[in-house]
Amino acid sequence: MMNFQSVVERVPDYKAFLTVDEMDESSRKLALDFPDIVTVFEAGKSRDGHSILCLKIGDGPKNALCFACPHPNEPIGAMTLEYLSHELAENDDLREELGFTWYMIKCVDPDGVRLNEKWFKGPFDLYTYTKNYYRPIGYEQVEWTFPIDYKDLHFHDPLPETEALMNLIEETRPEFMYSLHNAGFGGAYWYITNDIPELYDGLRASAVKQGIPLNLGEPEEPFITKYSDAIFKTMTIGEAYDFIEKFSGEKPSIKNGTSSSDYASRITDCVTILTELPYFFDARIEDMSDSDLSRKEAIFKSVEMSKAHFARLDQMLSEIRLYITDRNPFVKLVDEVIQYIRDGSEAKLKWAESNPEFEKPAKIAEVFDNLYSAKFYNGLYFGLTVRTIEYELKRLQKEDHKDEEGILKLKKAHENGGRLLKEYCEELEKELDYSFIPIQKLVRIQVESGLIVADYIHKNQ
Numbered sequence: 001m002m003n004f005q006s007v008v009e010r011v012p013d014y015k016a017f018l019t020v021d022e023m024d025e026s027s028r029k030l031a032l033d034f035p036d037i038v039t040v041f042e043a044g045k046s047r048d049g050h051s052i053l054c055l056k057i058g059d060g061p062k063n064a065l066c067f068a069c070p071h072p073n074e075p076i077g078a079m080t081l082e083y084l085s086h087e088l089a090e091n092d093d094l095r096e097e098l099g100f101t102w103y104m105i106k107c108v109d110p111d112g113v114r115l116n117e118k119w120f121k122g123p124f125d126l127y128t129y130t131k132n133y134y135r136p137i138g139y140e141q142v143e144w145t146f147p148i149d150y151k152d153l154h155f156h157d158p159l160p161e162t163e164a165l166m167n168l169i170e171e172t173r174p175e176f177m178y179s180l181h182n183a184g185f186g187g188a189y190w191y192i193t194n195d196i197p198e199l200y201d202g203l204r205a206s207a208v209k210q211g212i213p214l215n216l217g218e219p220e221e222p223f224i225t226k227y228s229d230a231i232f233k234t235m236t237i238g239e240a241y242d243f244i245e246k247f248s249g250e251k252p253s254i255k256n257g258t259s260s261s262d263y264a265s266r267i268t269d270c271v272t273i274l275t276e277l278p279y280f281f282d283a284r285i286e287d288m289s290d291s292d293l294s295r296k297e298a299i300f301k302s303v304e305m306s307k308a309h310f311a312r313l314d315q316m317l318s319e320i321r322l323y324i325t326d327r328n329p330f331v332k333l334v335d336e337v338i339q340y341i342r343d344g345s346e347a348k349l350k351w352a353e354s355n356p357e358f359e360k361p362a363k364i365a366e367v368f369d370n371l372y373s374a375k376f377y378n379g380l381y382f383g384l385t386v387r388t389i390e391y392e393l394k395r396l397q398k399e400d401h402k403d404e405e406g407i408l409k410l411k412k413a414h415e416n417g418g419r420l421l422k423e424y425c426e427e428l429e430k431e432l433d434y435s436f437i438p439i440q441k442l443v444r445i446q447v448e449s450g451l452i453v454a455d456y457i458h459k460n461q
Contacts, residue, residue, distance in 0.1 A: 004451045007094060008206075011083050011447060014439040017075040017120035018082060020050070020113050023106045026082060027053050034089040043105060044164025050110040052164050057088045057102040058095045064454060065168055066178040067105040070143035070260065072112025073135045075120065076277055077180020079439055080446040081106045087447075098451070099458045103172055108161050109142050115329065124279065124436040126376070127425040129184070130383040137332035138256035143179065145256055146263035150238040151245075155257035165260060173268040176457045178450050179260050182277045185376045185434075186369070187215030187285045188445060189230040191274040192453070193261050199456055200228045203275075206448040210441040212277070213286035217369030222351050234261040234272055247347035247354075271457055275449040277442045280434045282372070287364035295366055296358040302370035303345050309378045310341045313385050320413045323392045323406050331388040334381050372431060379424055386417040 018026070031040040043054040066084070068077030081104050088095050088102055107113055115134035122128070138144050139155075145162045148155050158166060169177075183189075188207035192199070204214055214230040223243035225233035237258040244252040261272035291298070313334060317324070324331055352358050362370075393410040396403050 004448055004455075007087055007091070007451065008444045008448045010087070011440050011444045014079055014443065016122060017439070018078060018106075019117050019120060020107055020110045023078060023082065024051070024053055027055055027085070027106060030055065030085055030089055037095075038085075038089050043168055044160055046109070046111045046161055047159065048111045052105060052108060052110065052161060054168065055085050055102070055104040055106075057085060057104065058100065060095070060098065060100040060102075062100050062176070062458065063103065063172040063174045064100040064176040064178070065103045065165075065172055065174040066180065066450070067108045067165060067260075068180040069107045069109050069113050070179060071135060071141060071181060072109045073116050073133055073184075074180070074182045075113065075116070076182040076279075076439070076442045077446060078106045078113075080180055080443050080450070083443055084447055084450070098454050100176065100454060101172075103168060103174070105165075105168075108165060109136075112136055126280070126379070126428055126432075126434075127422065129279065130379050130425055131386070131421065133380050133383045134330065134387070135333055135380070135384070136329065137336050138254075140332070141256065143181075143259055144237070146258050146260060148237055148258040148262070150241060150258075152251055153237065153241055153254050155237075155255075158257065162257075166263065169260075169264050169267050169270075174264070174270050175268070175461055176454050177261065177264055177270050177272040178453075179272060179274050180446065181274045182279070182442070183215075184278060184380070185280045185282070185285075185373050186217070186278045187213040187230070187281070188278075189215040189232065189276050190449065191232050191234040191261075191272075191276070192227070193234045193265060193270070193272045195227050195233070196271075196456065197228065199452060200231050202452045203449050204230060206445045206452070207277075210444055212437060212441060212445060213281065213283075215276075215278075215365075216286060216288060217363070217365040217373070222348065234259065234274065236262040238262075243351075244344065244347060247350050248343070253343075269461070271453060271461070273449065273453045275446045277437075277445055279436060279442075280376075280432075281437050282368065282432050282434045284364050284368040284372070284433075287368070289364055290361040291364050291367045293362050293367055294359050295362040296352045298362040298367045298370040299352040299358065300349065302374050303348055305371065306341050306374060306378060307345055309375075310338045310381070313381060314338050316385055316413065316417060317388065320389060320392070320410055323396065323410060324388065325392065325395065328388055328391050330384045330391055334384050334388065337381055375428060375431070379421075379428060382417075382421050382424055386414065386421050389414045389417055
């Protein structure tokens with residue numbers, strides 16, 4: 001396997017994330033600086049009409065498709081492609097050794113990314129991130145709106161951004177695809193479409209070298225297949241469907257499509273990888289000593305905590321529901337998760353009850369995932385709830401014929417929500433012993449992981 005260490009070590013010490021405009025400007029400049037190697041073209045337009053720029057780098061016999069920000073709150077991948085695009089343009093040896101033509105989209109959801117930009121320049125703490133966080137509902141996520149027909153689930157309404165990726169997948173038929181994601185809290189872990197054990201030590205080592213722990217706690221969803229420690233099979237919407245159907249006894253009411261990796265696997269023989277990395281780190285995420293809770297008890301506590309949290313958010317929204325408009329981008333995901341927690345909690349409890357292994361002591365890492373990591377993620381929906389109220393308050397304040405009663409109610413709800421959100425984050429700060437991971441380290445891991453898999457495909461497929 002090729003040694004990529006010098007490439008990895010050259011990653012700059014980035015201090016902030018690039019905005020959409022900064023990414024676009026950088027991509028156009030790279031094409032101007034390396035006209036014989038790099039071209040930039042419009043792969044499509046966003047729902048708001050913003051150009052989705054794609055770089056084409058090199059002319060190798062195999063095609064690689066890399067895209068970042070399929071979830072707009074996950075900009076680590078954009079920085080990875082910012083670096084890797086420059087490195088591939090400048091480094092003839094690397095480009096020729098890997099043997100790919102590279103297609104790279106730094107930002108496939110520019111509209112959503114703009115709604116996150118207020119935390120991109122820091123300070124990088126829990127409150128700033130949570131207060132300015134945005135993530136769309138499933139059927140408005142680029143990653144989860146690819147067409148699917150599975151049992152009673154039929155989805156054929158891809159977003160314009162998703163269609164841009166579908167067209168690229170169909171035109172380039174990539175052998176390697178890198179869907180660039182990241183988590184918020186925890187450790188490093190990977191998703192890959194194919195079980196390729198010879199890659200796993202190298203992937204894990206890419207994180208360990210940077211001092212980033214592996215996420216050895218619970219997988220994101222109970223139905224996810226584990227290939228190896230911190231290495232999982234990419235999930236499909238069909239697997240989610242089967243899990244809900246099995247443990248709830250009812251047909252799932254899923255409203256979104258399937259993933260990019262699932263779609264690509266039906267078009268071409270393609271290996272897709274995702275390198276999931278956190279912004280924040282707490283040492284308990286890698287503590288594999290036994291706790292004083294069973295795994296079942298930890299899961300039960302997590303479910304009860306989430307039920308209470310989302311009931312509170314539901315109550316906050318019910319008080320101003322009259323003023324929430326269809327165009328509000330922040331409320332949809334909150335409402336979806338409120339419903340998911342309401343409908344899916346029983347299935348998760350039954351799942352935990354069904355496995356005798358869950359009677360054994362939970363590892364500290366598993367308890368951390370269930371209680372503290374879950375509390376962090378629950379807080380993000382608190383942030384979205386406050387932004388929901390803020391959006392409608394600003395809307396009413398701009399109207400010519402002002403609804404004074406509505407403005408007063410929304411002002412009160414916004415002040416109350418803002419205070420409670422701050423208190424929630426302060427409480428979380430006390431419960432967590434966390435640090436913000438330097439962007440350079442995160443980019444290094446994603447760069448090395450991608451190069452390891454690309455090199456393997458080049459030599460073995």
